[in-house]
Amino acid sequence: MKDIQRKKIDFSRINAVAQGILIGLIAGTIVSVFRLLISHGLLLVQWYFRQANHHVWLLGVWILISVLLTLLIGRWIKQTPEIKGSGIPQVEGQLMGEVEYQWWPVLWKKFFGGVLAIGSGLFLGREGPSIQLGATVGQGFAASRKISGNKRRILIASGASAGLSAAFNAPIASSLFILEEVYHNFSTMVWITALASAIAADFVSTFFFGLTPVLHITYVHALPLAQYGWLILLGLLLGLFGRLYQLVVLRVSSWYHKFKWLPDQYNSLIAFLLLIPVGLFLPQILGGGNQLIVSIGGQAPGIIVLLIVFVVRFVYSMMAYGTGLPGGIFLPILTLGAVLGALFGQILVAMHLASANLVPIFTITAMAGYFAGISKAPFTSILLITEMVGTLHHLMPLAVVSLIAYLTVDVLGGTPVYAAMLENSLHKAHQGSSLPVTQLEFPVFENAIMDGKQIRDIEWPDGTLLVEIKRGERVIVPHGDTVIHLGDTLLLNVPQSKLSHIRHKMKNLTGE
Amino acid sequence: MKDIQRKKIDFSRINAVAQGILIGLIAGTIVSVFRLLISHGLLLVQWYFRQANHHVWLLGVWILISVLLTLLIGRWIKQTPEIKGSGIPQVEGQLMGEVEYQWWPVLWKKFFGGVLAIGSGLFLGREGPSIQLGATVGQGFAASRKISGNKRRILIASGASAGLSAAFNAPIASSLFILEEVYHNFSTMVWITALASAIAADFVSTFFFGLTPVLHITYVHALPLAQYGWLILLGLLLGLFGRLYQLVVLRVSSWYHKFKWLPDQYNSLIAFLLLIPVGLFLPQILGGGNQLIVSIGGQAPGIIVLLIVFVVRFVYSMMAYGTGLPGGIFLPILTLGAVLGALFGQILVAMHLASANLVPIFTITAMAGYFAGISKAPFTSILLITEMVGTLHHLMPLAVVSLIAYLTVDVLGGTPVYAAMLENSLHKAHQGSSLPVTQLEFPVFENAIMDGKQIRDIEWPDGTLLVEIKRGERVIVPHGDTVIHLGDTLLLNVPQSKLSHIRHKMKNLTGE
Known part of the structure; x- marks a missing residue:
């Protein structure tokens, strides 16, 4: 019985890694082409402006192109606002369950919009868009296989790390970035899948761009x-x-x-x-x-x-x-x-x-x-x-x-x-969705306003419910006269629609 | 109000980093001396055996030394069994709240025991002991300042990462090892403190041993x-x-x-x-x-x-x-x-x-x-x-x-x-301590035995209590007829004394 059990587990982890590698290969290819088009676009623009130094009428053409680009990308932004900007906040929001969008329109509009905007010579970077492109590949993969919940999150995160890895040829840092900055979590399954995905993507981009590091600065002295x-x-x-x-x-x-x-x-x-x-x-x-x-x-x-x-x-x-x-x-x-x-x-x-x-x-x-x-x-x-x-x-x-x-x-x-x-954009969206209630944990810090107060004396944010207090190894069921202590962890029910507002208020109360 | 709040927070983080650096400097010094004594001991032993090839009577002296070392270290092991072996499992247990020991006897006995055992030429490594030495420095620091709970854990983890960093001159990997393998968690506070501590320790050990990497292998070819x-x-x-x-x-x-x-x-x-x-x-x-x-x-x-x-x-x-x-x-x-x-x-x-x-x-x-x-x-x-x-x-x-x-x-x-x-040693200790109940979370995996069963039909391990079921964003209060689904996360009350036993049983049930 136990043996059968074990074998099944193993396949699930290998399965996750295999999915990660597949996503990494796809995301790596897409991002490599993205990167290639951008760098060629940039060379073209630089050449164009050098020509314009001699042929002033070319500036007129530039203005025309500007108007066209603005109209085209502006339309896409209007239709699919999730393609705006870096893309990292969107992926972060998606992994936190605060943002949800269709993967396909984001994928192709971000791709072409990014090529046009970044390749135009504007001072924009390719890495955030690469992360989002990778993440949507993961999302699309999950959609095609009808994978949801936590497994879907892992696939999205893997795609994100693959995207960054292909953009920068930095598989280790990419996986870590996704974990440190975007996923905010640290489970072996995510770790391994994201790493496998990043490595696969790096392989692909190595085929496109060779083995030289992106910011290769030859310098061998060590600082005394x-x-x-x-x-x-x-x-x-x-x-x-x-x-x-x-x-x-x-x-x-x-x-x-x-x-x-x-x-x-x-x-x-x-x-x-x-x-x-x-x-x-x-x-x-x-x-x-x-x-x-x-x-x-x-x-x-x-x-x-x-x-x-x-x-x-x-x-x-x-x-x-x-x-x-x-x-x-x-x-x-x-x-x-x-x-x-x-x-x-x-x-x-x-x-x-x-x-x-x-x-x-x-x-x-x-x-x-x-x-x-x-x-x-x-x-x-x-x-x-x-x-x-x-x-x-x-x-x-x-x-x-x-x-x-x-x-x-x-x-x-x-x-x-x-x-x-992300918080900015959520504020703007005034999202009033009817998503169900979620639970959040808030540790009580040294400088918390609520330290030493009874629950009934604390001004809790509207709509929240204190479910339990973890104190050391114990769990306390809260009553009106329970006193909150420094070091407690509070578990709150929070309506999804007010998430960022409540997080903000609770930060003030718990002193984080 | 908000501004005052903010200023306080800032000091707390800088304070943590300052403590981390202090612990790193102390742990770095101790581990550097530890490392120095071991490497000199090893050279001495190698020289000794070369002499013994010509003067067989020296082997008699070796046997005598062996007996003395065995008696001395054996006594320490008997008095303070926590100094046995690597030390990493002990630190891990300490951070998980499953092991507790006095810091001072462990510090000095591990130090001298380690110098004698590892310096004798036996095939033992210095890194596990270095981690434990560092961790006890952190523990001692916490004891001297009467710091407890989560903050104490952070200090112990910082010390551990400083110890490894000084042993191997690898500050980045050391902090990561503590987070990936020992702490199993990933909060900015731990991250930053452990990193600062590891860097400080690396500085100290650089003064002792120079800037050359520990396993310096000059090799510039890349694998095709x-x-x-x-x-x-x-x-x-x-x-x-x-x-x-x-x-x-x-x-x-x-x-x-x-x-x-x-x-x-x-x-x-x-x-x-x-x-x-x-x-x-x-x-x-x-x-x-x-x-x-x-x-x-x-x-x-x-x-x-x-x-x-x-x-x-x-x-x-x-x-x-x-x-x-x-x-x-x-x-x-x-x-x-x-x-x-x-x-x-x-x-x-x-x-x-x-x-x-x-x-x-x-x-x-x-x-x-x-x-x-x-x-x-x-x-x-x-x-x-x-x-x-x-x-x-x-x-x-x-x-x-x-x-x-x-x-x-x-x-x-x-x-x-x-x-x-760690699990082995906990089994051996047959710990029947009266520590209070703790809570553990168990995700239900694809291949779980309990998937699709009613709660009353599941053979729960003795002494556990199912407190709640997290399903997606919802929290369900369990009843006898609630059906467990794949993807649920179960929150269980578990008596501290049976922790590893129950973990093991639950693994079988939830299919991890």
């Missing part, structure tokens, strides 16, 4: 321990700029909203038109930024140039993201980080505080630090940059900078940017 | 995609041998038990005495195995030599572990894996199926695969070997071999070895 002080300062600065980035990026789409004469879905027209001066004068900095990172890593430009690049890329990447075009902020963030790091290094060099051969280390670590702060996923950042740059020499500096940038953003009150974007 | 077929075969073989390892290692201490004339705590006498022939004829393979791995990685010996080394190390490492001496199996497993990989490579070379310059890749990937299979922590394995070897070139081969070895062990019914060891 005596120089680690600078990393702390760098981490602090990245944290500050990271928080600034968060503040702007979460507001920028509402600024567009002020152009009353332009329907929201056509905001991209502004971005396309404003791209013209950059295309004419700085064509080499167009796009997500991977080429730029590699070139800065190889030979950092002077301070003034770096400053200009930073300001232009900061403003333009916000502008591009704010339009709602299907494109991500991941790679643009890494690019900004690299520019900041190089700037930091060049300033130290100019002040004779560090030698010039250390600049690439600051460039590399700043990428990780900036992303760690903004996304608040430090572990993933470290591994991701390690895999993308392709060397382990910088693991310790990466870890130090990432940790400090993360803590700095945390002190400044920053929350993980993708979760904040 | 066409050769990946061999990796699948290698993964399968490693899975088979891994399962064999599990079967033996979980039984070996009971075999010792059959020597009725020798009290259990003095079993080590046998191991010390049987070490003599190895010391005389193969002194270079003594110890945990890191030197051996580096030498095989540089230049693999012939097939016959590798076969002999494998058999000797397999038998002797079992023998050493079975004595209950304070020493781990982690590094010995890696060593066996490296030998198997080199053997696999050399056989392929002899059969003209692969070129000789690929042997190091098989050696490196087999380490990861063997450990991934036995510990069932594939993700950690991949990162650990990557960090320990110090190059990213092998990430994909590592991932493929680890995943396949993991799945093979899984199909063969193997469970994670450290968890199995």
Whole structure:
């Protein structure tokens, strides 16, 4: 009996891995083609603007193309708003059970919308869309096999990790990103399936793009321990700029909203038109930024140039993201980080505080630090940059900078940017769906308002019901006079429609 | 109000990180000294046996030393049985709330016991003991500050990750190991604290031992995609041998038990005495195995030599572990894996199926695969070997071999070895403590016996109480006639004293 039992289990796990691999192969192929089209699109646009320097009438054609692109993608955005932006918040919402959408329209509209928007030279990244493309492949697979519930979630997560893996050739960090930032959980089944999927996708994309890491920066020096002080300062600065980035990026789409004469879905027209001066004068900095990172890593430009690049890329990447075009902020963030790091290094060099051969280390670590702060996923950042740059020499500096940038953003009150974007979009949707009640757990922290209070004296959010209190190993059935203690975990029934509102209120009460 | 709230939170997270760093520095120092003493002890023993080849009377002295060591460490083991063996199961049990012990006696006895046992040349590893040393530092820190509950758990976990990090100079993989294999959880607070602690410990150990990776194998070739077929075969073989390892290692201490004339705590006498022939004829393979791995990685010996080394190390490492001496199996497993990989490579070379310059890749990937299979922590394995070897070139081969070895062990019914060891030791202890009732969740899987049955028809394990059923987003209050469905999650009240027994029974019922 027991033996039969066992054999069945084994097949279920192998089965999951096999499904993961299949999804990885499909997602890997789709994302590789996506990536290929984008990089060719970018080369075409750069060539186009070089020509336009000599033939001014080409700018007229660009304006025409801008209008057409805006109308086309704007229509898709209007029909299928889930394709907007990065895609990571949508996948996150889907895995948390807060968002639900049809997979097929999202898949093809995100694909073509992403190719057009990102390949146009706008400062958008391919990684968020790749994650969403992968996730919809997983979702479609689940739909075709009528798989639902937890198993479906695993397939969606696997697809997401495959998508990122194919976009960046970083299978380990990709699986981890999905677990750390998107899935928020950690079970062997998810772990293994996501990893298998990511590896399969990486194989496919290796066939397309070869074995060279995406951000290959050849640099073999290790940072002397005596120089680690600078990393702390760098981490602090990245944290500050990271928080600034968060503040702007979460507001920028509402600024567009002020152009009353332009329907929201056509905001991209502004971005396309404003791209013209950059295309004419700085064509080499167009796009997500991977080429730029590699070139800065190889030979950092002077301070003034770096400053200009930073300001232009900061403003333009916000502008591009704010339009709602299907494109991500991941790679643009890494690019900004690299520019900041190089700037930091060049300033130290100019002040004779560090030698010039250390600049690439600051460039590399700043990428990780900036992303760690903004996304608040430090572990993933470290591994991701390690895999993308392709060397382990910088693991310790990466870890130090990432940790400090993360803590700095945390002190400044920053929350993980993708979760904040999700919350934003849920607020906007005013979802009043009639989904059934769900249960959430809230730990009571040291600084909780409710610590030491009786249940009847606490202002619970509307519509919630306290089901039970876990205290250490015990479970307490709550009464009006039960006193809440620090360290308790509260289990609440919460109406699905008010999820984010209640989460927010409970955060205040429990002091998280 | 909200602002004040926020500021408090920030300090709590920074506070945790600061505590993590402090624990990391202390644990890093202790483990570095531990490591230093062991490596000097090993050199001394190797020198001693070389002398004994010329002066046979030295063997008499060795026997005398063996008796003294056996009596001394045996006494410690008797007084403080928690210092036995690897230490990882104990830490795991502590974090799961199933084991509790005094930190100070464990700290100093494990330290000196470990130095004597591992430094003697027995085939034991330093990493498990390092984890436990680190964990007791965290525990001691918590005791001195009167920190309890979840916060104490975080400090213990941080110490554990610091210990491993200092033992292997692998901060990233160490934090991950603690989360994947020991803590089984994944909250930002633990994550960050463990990482900070691991980094601090790595800094300290870098001061002691320099920046060179522990298993530095210089090898820059990447495996051609066409050769990946061999990796699948290698993964399968490693899975088979891994399962064999599990079967033996979980039984070996009971075999010792059959020597009725020798009290259990003095079993080590046998191991010390049987070490003599190895010391005389193969002194270079003594110890945990890191030197051996580096030498095989540089230049693999012939097939016959590798076969002999494998058999000797397999038998002797079992023998050493079975004595209950304070020493781990982690590094010995890696060593066996490296030998198997080199053997696999050399056989392929002899059969003209692969070129000789690929042997190091098989050696490196087999380490990861063997450990991934036995510990069932594939993700950690991949990162650990990557960090320990110090190059990213092998990430994909590592991932493929680890995943396949993991799945093979899984199909063969193997469970994670450290968890199995913990269960073993809990069975032995026949713990009948009066700890209060705890709650456990059991998902109902596809192949569950209980799927489709009414609650009253199911043979629940004695002493359990089904508290609620989670079905999708709903929570059902169970009655006798409620039918259990695939996909449900059951919440059970379970008496602490029967935890592992009930877990086992429920596994059969729910089909996990």
